[in-house]
Amino acid sequence: MRQHALRRPLLPAALTVTIAALTLVPISPALAATGTSTITGHLTDAAGHPAAGAFVWAQTNDMSSTGSATTDADGAYTIPNMAAADYRMSFRPDGGGFAQWAHQKTSYGWADPITVGAGATVVVDEQLLPTGFITGNLLNRDGTPATGSVTANSSPENFYIDSRSLQLDGTYRFELPVGAYKLQFGVQNAFSQWNGGALTFETAAPIQLAAGQTVELHDTVLPTGSIGGRLTNADGSPAAGASVSVRTQDYSLYSYGTTDADGRYRIDNLLLAEYIVGFSGPNSVTQYAHGKLDPDAAQKFAVTDGRVTAVDEQFLPTGTVRFVAHDATSGAPISGFCAWYFGTSSFGNCADGTELVLNDVFIGQYNFDVNIDDRQHFNIPNAAVTVTAGQTTTYDAAMRRGASITARMVKRDGGAATDGCVQAARVGDVFSWSEYGFCSDWQPDPVTGSVVIGPLEPGAYSVIAKPRDTALGLQWLGNGGGTGDRDTAAQFTVAVGDNLQLPKVRFDKAGTIQGKVTDAATGAPLPYACVWVVALSSTFGGSGDCPVSAGADGTYTISGVGPYAWPVESAYGRYQWRWSGNAVDRHDAEKVTVKAGKTAKANLKMRTGGGTVTGIVRDANGHQADVLVTAFSSVTGEPVQFIGGRYTPEGQPAGTYTIANIAPQNVKLRWVTNDGRSGWIGGADFAHAQPVQIRNNKTTTVNITVS
Known part of the structure; x- marks a missing residue:
């Protein structure tokens, strides 16, 4: 996975x-x-x-x-x-x-x-730009030369400019273009500090450098301490060769060590701070001092100047977990399933037959993900298991059966079978394109051009197919041929246990869409904007998982699309996501007609502004909780902006979420936790969720309670 x-x-x-x-x-x-x-x-x-x-x-x-x-x-x-x-x-x-x-x-x-x-x-x-010099030295606290490296980064951009090792006497010398800089010292391959004794780029003072000027700096290594102790197994014997990690709560400082034959360890050169200490145990699961599997519940240990903070630890007792699985309807045993625990430490395995046994599991409560890639049975995402010391706990997974669809793909010219990826979009439900996990034939059927999609919930579906042959074009499977419009795609209804054979997907020769993405107000190009002919995922990152990125001048080329009329969506930074023709949702998009072997033109103008939805997130007990939140169009079920929440790339405040720059419309909000729980605001699913009105230049507050 x-x-x-x-x-x-x-x-x-x-x-x-x-x-x-x-x-x-x-x-x-x-x-x-x-x-x-x-x-x-x-x-x-x-x-x-x-x-x-x-x-x-x-x-x-x-x-x-x-x-x-x-x-x-x-x-x-x-x-x-x-x-x-x-x-x-x-x-x-x-x-x-x-x-x-x-x-x-x-x-x-x-x-x-x-x-x-x-x-x-x-x-x-x-x-060449005019230059100046930054020279200086880094000394240990006793006045001896420090060892390590020094890097010059631009300020305020924090771009790498140059780096070098410290000389034997702790000195360094840079010739750099005129500008502002901050220096980062890598000290003894143990930690980093910035000029002036700062711990971060943000807190370091910029160094202004003029043409022909020499700026001289003198820095001293920050005070440090150590953490050491002894690790034993549950029976009191020394735990030799175990990995030990120490880090601050925010991961800004961290280091590693290993226990010796007697279970002892010591980690030196730690900057003064409070640290969480972790010990890698059976199944590579980390136990945190003292006796915790959740780092948020772990004790914090203060490192002081020149001292060794003692942290001894004993591994928790262990037990065994045994998994079996069966079809929830027929009761027939299922073989080849997998069970994985995804937490701070992840572990699990897949069954060779009808039974999976996991030994040496720390005592405690776990939620496993039980799954099988047979295209027929749904995962069980939160299989609750309690592990008891010295005991075997058996979990019998009743796996619910769904439906599946078999698609056969051929070239329209000549009818030869050809491989491709097929995705099913449920009618009246949420849908978006993702470069990750999209392809249905990552394990292709032995028959060329044949794939099985599943498991699927009962209901009506349309399918989109992308050929691996780049001379052929992407298509929604229509009635009698391909189409570029999801709304006109053919619909197929399946029930539990069905394996529906679709009409053949006949790939036409591909065409191309080209254009330029610009700011609607200024006309300035928007470099590396993401564009695509299918709704974008709210989690794409523009670094390999954006289907098509514009160049530095805002120009883009979408190749490999079928000869049909397509909508084009664009997404970029703090701009509203819009469709071609400045449409808020796909239904109103201005279609771009593509012809085989030809290039169609479509320039896209993007707008800032829009509305914002924000709120706090709490669990059922009123405690702070963290989720990722996606806003979907209440009309199409397609994402309308990047995700919001603590674990987004910009790092929103804990216990909150914010989604800005949403084009004015009604949206429905879905939240997902790190452990796989999810829910909708105001309803059990997309169809029943409560619409939230987004207005231009207005902020709407919707608080979330995680169940």
Whole structure:
């Protein structure tokens, strides 16, 4: 089972990794470009003189095409044999540490795209930015030189600029472009601190650097302490070779260790704070001192300057869990099922036959997910099990049977079978596209072009099919052929136990939709906006799971769509999600007609503003609770914005949720907890949930009680 974090586009963080790789890792010949185009130009220093011996680098956003060169005595360079693509280019002076990006940018995130056509010669001249120097040292508290590394990040963006190891005497020296910076020290490979003794980027003071200026800094390693103790098994014997973790409540500080043959451990170089101490036990389950499996219930231990905080621990007793399963209707035994516990520590397994036994499980209460990939039976998401010391607890899972659909896919031209992915959308219920978990044939049927979808709840469904052959087009299965409109797709009704054979999915040749995404008020392009012809998931993150992302100039290309009329949805940052023609929901979208082998045009204009829904989240006892909340159109059942809640990428406050920039409309709200519980506001399901009116520039409060 794949699990994915829920993310929004956060370009600077993602790009930092790319930049660091370019500055530290030698270029691999396997990445070299093989095309017919050329990039050439001249590099000059800040005074306008030729910059000889500088390293020049060009790369596409996905690193599929790269090239490099070194400037000659006149500052000239040429990178031949480049593929036609959009590139970002960096220039590293001879002997310099930082990489400057065209044109005169200090990070990849701000670099200008360089468009290179097939067979073209593109001239990219660049002048190096004026620079200054930041020098200094890092000393231990006893005055001896510290060991470690130092990294210069831009302020306020927190983009990586340059890094180096501390010299043997604890000193360092950077030549950097004029600007503001913050320095991060990696101390003894144990922890990080920032210039001025700050613990975080946000609390460090920016260092202003002018042309020709030298700024000198002197920093001292922050005070530290240790945590140590002894770990024993439930019978009192030493627990040797166990992993020990210490961390603060917010994970901002953490470290690791291992127990020795006598169960003893010690973790040094811990910054002064309160720590939670965890010990990895049987089934890789972490027990927290003292005797807790929930880190939120664990004791916190204060680390003080120069002292060892003693934390001894004894593993909890263990028991055994035995799982069997049967069909809830017929009573027939089921084999090959799986049972997994998803908590702070996850564990479980799958049965080889009709029985699954999990040994050495810590005592306590667990909610297991019992599931089977037979396309016929539904999961049991919260199978409650109580483990008793030295005892075997048996859980007999009554697995409810659903319906299934078999789809056969062929090429319309010639009728040859072809593989693809098929997803069923329940009529009158929620639906969205997700790149993760969408494909129905991740374990393809032995017969080419045949897939089974299930289990399905009884009801009416439409299906959408995506061929693996990129020359063929996406389609909703219609009556007598494909369609791009979910509302006109054919509907198929299934009951419990059915295995419905669909009419053949006949894939037509594909066409393309191209356009540009811009701000409706300013006309400015919206780089990396997400676009698609099917409703987007509220949890997509724009980093591999957005079906199509626009380029840096806001232009996008949706290829592989069938020759039908399609709506196009766009999503971006703090903008309203809208459909083509500025429609609030898909029913009112202006359709884009696609022809096989042709390109249709559709420019999209996005708007800020919209309304907000927010609230506090509590459990049945009035205690603070955390959920993820999705707002769905009450008309179409499709998401209308990114999720809200504590565990969203921006980290909303605990016990709350906020969803902003919703286009004015009526929505229905669904919440989901980390342990899989879910519910709707005002009803048992989407059909019966209470609509919430979203008004432009207004905030609506809807509090949630988690059952």
